[in-house]
Amino acid sequence: MLARQTLIDYLADYLAIDQFKDYAPNGLQVEGTGQLRKIITGVTASEALIDYAIAHQADAIIVHHGYFWRNEAPEICGMKRQRLKKLLAHDINLIAYHLPLDAHPELGNNAVLGQKLNLVDVTPQPGLLRLGRLAMPESIDSFKQRVEQLLLREPLHLPGGPEQVSSVAWCTGGAQNMIDQAILWGADVYISGEVSEQTFHSAIEGKIHYLAAGHHATETWGVATLAEHIKEKFTIDCEFVNLVNPV
Structure with a gap:
């Protein structure tokens, strides 16, 4: 089992998130359980990826494209409501790294x-x-x-x-x-x-x-390589899930 804050603190330093002025917050975006047994990573925090996390009893999702982008509508309606509802109902953490996962010299x-x-x-x-x-x-x-x-x-x-x-x-x-x-x-x-x-x-x-x-x-490489890094660093079940997008 891995404490969520231990992972968040480690990735903040490893990915040097303070060096970036980004379009969305890097790090924890939606708070879930404080103890992690299983993590999945994916390119985008779509409803399909959340459904996969629920089906496989994941405690955290780490993505390249998360939520709360600059200039987006602030209302929690429609697609955004449905995604957040599922994360909160199942106590799943959503963690996102945008520019830090583009730029990292080893796993970017x-x-x-x-x-x-x-x-x-x-x-x-x-x-x-x-x-x-x-x-x-x-x-x-x-x-x-x-x-x-x-x-x-x-x-x-x-x-x-x-x-x-x-x-x-x-x-x-x-x-x-x-x-x-x-x-x-x-x-x-x-x-x-x-x-x-x-x-x-x-x-x-x-x-x-x-x-x-x-x-x-x-942009599959960052989250895929990050999953392997987390698995080795913390000896935890961490799986990259590639839900193919033709765009």
């Missing part, structure tokens, strides 16, 4: 995605956007296929770069607007999760390939 979404794609990080300045180099140049079709195999979904490819690619910039989630900085860094490819209408023109005119690889798919 960006760090692990770069490792999985065998990219040597050569980012010129601090920040969420990363720049990496491949050990050997490869065709864009080959690289795109590797991204598809890794994320288990075909990315939307907006072509604009060279046939042979060697430099890749990336930022997981909804970071399509960072394509301009990727272009300035001279990247052959930019990877993020989502896409906007203007991204098509940016890719062509900036002479860069853009791979919209899925907001959910690119």
